[in-house]
Amino acid sequence: MTTILLADDHRVVREGLRTLLAQEADLTVVGEAADGREVVALARTLRPDVVIMDIAMPELNGIEATRLIVAESPSIRIVALSMYADRRFVTQILRAGALGYVLKEAAFEELARAIRTVATGKPYLSPTVAGFVIEEFVRQVSTTASKSLEILTSRETEVLKLLAEGKRAKEIALELKIGVKTAEAHRQNLMNKLEMHSIAELTRFAIREGLTTA
Amino acid sequence: MTTILLADDHRVVREGLRTLLAQEADLTVVGEAADGREVVALARTLRPDVVIMDIAMPELNGIEATRLIVAESPSIRIVALSMYADRRFVTQILRAGALGYVLKEAAFEELARAIRTVATGKPYLSPTVAGFVIEEFVRQVSTTASKSLEILTSRETEVLKLLAEGKRAKEIALELKIGVKTAEAHRQNLMNKLEMHSIAELTRFAIREGLTTA
DNA sequence: ATGTCAATAAGTGTTTTTACTTATTATGGA
């Protein structure tokens, strides 16, 4: 059973959501808040699994409220409920610690799915929002020109990945069960082949090539 | 009507796809290729709207073939058809210019949707792959919550940027007209504040924060 | 005025990176 705290400054919205959520056997609304301060206080006492958070709220907005709740109880998952698919809102509230972002124009079914997804610790974004995250990813990735991961051997690729993750030659040697000198040799060969002269450059190359993430 | 060129080195796969695509009123297969060279040549003469491209092919792999086709005819959209949800493949073929990425384990319905989506110039990624892009976006955006640029001074930020670009302490000192020891001190302070212990980690952080690009 | 903080910098010592050379073994292709 997933417990839910509703936060929205419009009473009708809260009542509507409460009614809809009552239809779902595995979801229970345990409280309601009409502003940012209230939701922070209630989250502390009620300790719900999930908070449905309106972004625009008096006293304290949803972003600040999210930040406070997550700082205090990281196990409480937040689903942002917003009217706008604006990238800035998405970025800000996700950075504040929300795991979900659902548009108010979405069907209730989607909100329910979002609640169940974030309850397990996984992120959920409304398709519109997810769509532009993907578009951005594709655009970003397709505009970066590059030549070759192909000129590297599989072992070199492996070493490059670990280097980019911040590992030292010693750690890499341990992880790959090879000598420290061998790991160093691989790094040296990487640098020669790629014509790079620092770990920072190798790291950026590895990220560009998708070997690891920033 | 959307015209399609099929590229896959397995004849059964091509025949299967051709049959399935024949069911769709708005899609027509205008040609088939069994290897990379062939698909590049056929794309040139047939000028299809969309190419369905297997990644693993003889002669010339799907990534190289994609690169060549897109370089020659940017209006031809490519949907990669792959067995693997591996980040490396996704990144590489998208960078080569593909707009879609569909897993072979997907239902045919999904491939059809991908074709129609990319035909309009919009990207399409299989849910597994997309989910993973989204998770990365969320993780990336939410991990910047704890330690962010705000805790750094302006000078430290400046030094961080240069370090991430691959500069050494000596070069940074020169560029900022400060002593080498000062540049080193800034780096040390950065590491302490961010709780990081290598240039690779600092570099990734700088990229996440948008101080520099990968 | 007093205290915290940012920016500057020197000193000391350890570890790692960077840059070479050389060499052995295994594998796969011409």
Next chain:
DNA sequence: TCCATAATAAGTAAAAACACTTATTGACAT
């Protein structure tokens, strides 16, 4: 079979990174 390449590894050496401490200066806020 011979040759090229990948993977392994050692040796040498200079440069840089990493990790501390300490100290001076100026700015800004309580």
